[in-house]
Amino acid sequence: MPNRHTIMQSPTFAPGSLFSRIFHASPVAMCVTAPDEERCIDVNEAFAALVGRPREELIGQTGHRLCPLDVPFPPPPPAAGDPDAGQIYRLRAGDDDREVMVTTQAAEWEGRRVLITFVQDLLSFQATREALRASEERLRLFFDNMPVPIFVFDVETTAIVTANKRAAEHYGYDRRTLRTMTMQDIRVPEEREDWAYRAEGPADQAEHVGIRTHRKRDGSRISVDVTGYTLDLDGRRVRLVVAQDVTAKLAARESLREGEAYLQIMADVISDVIWDYDVAGGTLNFTSGLRTMYGYEGCERVTLDWWLERVHPDDRGEALDSFNTALAGVDSAWETQYRFRRFDGSYAYVLDRGYIMRDESGRATRALGIMVDITRQVALRDAADRAAQRERQRLARDLHDTVTQSLYSLSLIAEAARRRAIAGDRRAVVENVTRVGELAQQSLKEMYLLVYEFRPAALERDGLARALQARLDAVERRSGIQARLLVEPDEELAPEIQTQLFRVAEEALNNALKHASATAVWIHIGPANGAATMEIRDDGRGFDPAEAATSGGLGLISMKERVEKLGGRLEIVTAPGQGTIVRVYLDQKGEQHGTHDSDLDLR
Numbered sequence: 001m002p003n004r005h006t007i008m009q010s011p012t013f014a015p016g017s018l019f020s021r022i023f024h025a026s027p028v029a030m031c032v033t034a035p036d037e038e039r040c041i042d043v044n045e046a047f048a049a050l051v052g053r054p055r056e057e058l059i060g061q062t063g064h065r066l067c068p069l070d071v072p073f074p075p076p077p078p079a080a081g082d083p084d085a086g087q088i089y090r091l092r093a094g095d096d097d098r099e100v101m102v103t104t105q106a107a108e109w110e111g112r113r114v115l116i117t118f119v120q121d122l123l124s125f126q127a128t129r130e131a132l133r134a135s136e137e138r139l140r141l142f143f144d145n146m147p148v149p150i151f152v153f154d155v156e157t158t159a160i161v162t163a164n165k166r167a168a169e170h171y172g173y174d175r176r177t178l179r180t181m182t183m184q185d186i187r188v189p190e191e192r193e194d195w196a197y198r199a200e201g202p203a204d205q206a207e208h209v210g211i212r213t214h215r216k217r218d219g220s221r222i223s224v225d226v227t228g229y230t231l232d233l234d235g236r237r238v239r240l241v242v243a244q245d246v247t248a249k250l251a252a253r254e255s256l257r258e259g260e261a262y263l264q265i266m267a268d269v270i271s272d273v274i275w276d277y278d279v280a281g282g283t284l285n286f287t288s289g290l291r292t293m294y295g296y297e298g299c300e301r302v303t304l305d306w307w308l309e310r311v312h313p314d315d316r317g318e319a320l321d322s323f324n325t326a327l328a329g330v331d332s333a334w335e336t337q338y339r340f341r342r343f344d345g346s347y348a349y350v351l352d353r354g355y356i357m358r359d360e361s362g363r364a365t366r367a368l369g370i371m372v373d374i375t376r377q378v379a380l381r382d383a384a385d386r387a388a389q390r391e392r393q394r395l396a397r398d399l400h401d402t403v404t405q406s407l408y409s410l411s412l413i414a415e416a417a418r419r420r421a422i423a424g425d426r427r428a429v430v431e432n433v434t435r436v437g438e439l440a441q442q443s444l445k446e447m448y449l450l451v452y453e454f455r456p457a458a459l460e461r462d463g464l465a466r467a468l469q470a471r472l473d474a475v476e477r478r479s480g481i482q483a484r485l486l487v488e489p490d491e492e493l494a495p496e497i498q499t500q501l502f503r504v505a506e507e508a509l510n511n512a513l514k515h516a517s518a519t520a521v522w523i524h525i526g527p528a529n530g531a532a533t534m535e536i537r538d539d540g541r542g543f544d545p546a547e548a549a550t551s552g553g554l555g556l557i558s559m560k561e562r563v564e565k566l567g568g569r570l571e572i573v574t575a576p577g578q579g580t581i582v583r584v585y586l587d588q589k590g591e592q593h594g595t596h597d598s599d600l601d602l603r
Helices: 004-008 018-025 045-051 122-144 165-171 195-200 247-269 289-294 304-309 313-328 375-423 426-454 464-479 495-514 545-550 555-565
Strands: 029-034 039-043 087-093 096-109 112-121 150-154 160-163 207-215 221-233 236-245 273-278 283-286 301-303 333-341 347-358 364-373 482-487 520-528 531-538 569-574 580-587
Touching (some): 045 112, 096 122, 112 122, 283 304, 301 304, 313 333, 464 495, 495 520, 495 531, 495 555, 495 580
Antiparallel strands (some): 029 039, 096 112, 273 364, 283 301, 333 347, 520 531
């Protein structure tokens, strides 16, 4: 009978042999015994660790000394036909008491029968099984709670194996129904032909398929960005597909593209210059208005210094300071005015308005704005200022020519009256005092007229009738002159006709106030046989028309020119001592009324 040393030196258990490497590397505790001697031939390191004894000490041992179980060790192998399942026993090693699963198998080595016993610690087995179960549970939770739709389908048939909760909700199906469908059921017909090729995909490697069109249960179509992964599952080839809905994103992108195209069209149509400033890059982008308005070619993308160099030197510092202050501040709006040099060297007046965009920290990142050429507005404003200055000078001359001279005359007559009173000339005193009263009354009328001319015109705001009434109230009635205005209802006169009629009436009233010594005036406006008429009548001293025509006065000439430009007729009825009537006749049916008044001096 061979001894233990002879058995261990057999080729089957020789160190370095295939069996030896598998035997000693196995994490499962293994023991080889000879059934005829019931002694241990060899154990692996896992068995030694399980029973808590050195491997050398266990070789040659038998029964409980080899492995302290509550049954004889090794247990006999199962009978022929019995299931090859292990039995659970209790292992006692010192203070340690645990359950183990023991399986014994008979084998023949070198013509000898041996028993190989496997002892598996159920504690570690259950821990491993629990870890596997927990891992599977985490995987299931991860799969079900992914915020994007995920499908797993059979590559060969495209039958859906499973789908996560988000896929069911997003596509409008329950998960059980999805598992009865194929991926072809959710794809649109025009894209089904390329599905088989795409479904193959590279093994064990994620593949970005791209944008595809899917169909929901309600028939609506959605655009999805597809990423696929091919793998083996339970012996069959499956495809895991992540289908992220990008319908809204694509729609927003298209809307943005259309909006940018629309803005580009608007920028090309608008004559003003739209600009876009990148704060980080320090670059300015201009629209084509830079060429059409200011003559610069190929300068649509420039630096901030390029713009600054073309700002007038007198305006440069203020423009730059205001822009930098706006960028460093918290407000969104920026506005300034400056002169900008055109390509030909001339300067344009510019109103520059910008909107500043900021990041979450409030730092300026971008600015958008528009340069509006206000050169014409500035010219009109300057012209208005010059006109106002001329009007002030005219009023100053009128004041000097009328009121100042009247006051001077009053002072002379008053001094003469004082001297006559000292001399006892009662009659001369009365005459001088009477003359003083007349001059004072005339001066008062002229002062009322000058004050009225300082007031803003009410014609454009209130119309002809109210403007004339305002004039009578402010000047004639305050001067003690009886004034009456009668307006008969008729179709409304054009604005230009109203303007010219007002100027004619104003000139007639001024003549009655300054020269006729009138005590009453009447104005009548109304229709007459299809024509518009206006009549101004006063009870003043009147005048000789022939003499007035040769005197060089501009009042009557101005009235005549205004009426003739309207295609009408002016009639003046007067004589010395008989008052004055000024009549204007306009044909209301004439299509040219209000279109001939191109002379700005007559306005």
